[in-house]
Amino acid sequence: MVDWNDPDLEAKLGVLLEQLLYAILGLYGWEYIRSSHVEIALIRRQLPFRWPLLSYITARLSFLIVTILHATQSSPFYTNVDCPSMNFVILFWTNIAIGCSTTNLMIRTWLIWKTSYLLRLLLVLLSLGHWTLLTLCAALVLYGTHVAFMNTGYVMMSTSGVAMSYDLALLIFTIIGLLRMPSSSALWKTLVKQGVIYFVLNFLANLILLVLNRLNLNPIMNVIFGMPARLHLTEWSSRFSALRPIVKGLSCFSS
Incomplete structure (x- = not known):
């Protein structure tokens, strides 16, 4: 039986985590x-700005900032930084990256249900709820409060759990919507590839995070898969070709 609280094991996991952060940065x-x-x-004004590009650009830039901050915090060189402030800044940009990445996924579902204003309204409300949770999480951490929602004392709905539930709802709406579309449509093929598959992978990534947090093996194991999961979420959700059908004039760009 592995003793996850063994100091030597935690030290090795700490080194592994630092190496992982630098690998993700590169x-x-x-x-x-x-x-x-x-x-x-x-920037060169070769592409007209459309609203889906806002979450696309913000998600990519936010996660880049997060990786740089993590690398700076784990740097072997002397850096004079305030750790609590740095942790809050990292959490702030991480939540922005998560929110924008999930919004990118929501846009795919939005595309499918272009004729249903009621479902589009529901998608907007779900997105606003997710953003509210992320904002509340950052605010409570800023004031030193632990974020956890308890249900009957056994089930903890963390931000990963809520994100997983949100992604599952988007996956269900996406599958139902795709069943209503002609399979010969180019948009249908794109959304099957970059909608359903990405939703499933993102759901599994959040599930791993939630399970590790519930197991609570040690502080490092609770977070060691966090950055890889966020990396894949940002990458999966920021594939530009899925946004192309609603952004005109993009035929010169490859996905």
């Missing part, structure tokens, strides 16, 4: 530069 930094054609086109 991986995402390269991916950000490689796929920055949209931002460059907007």
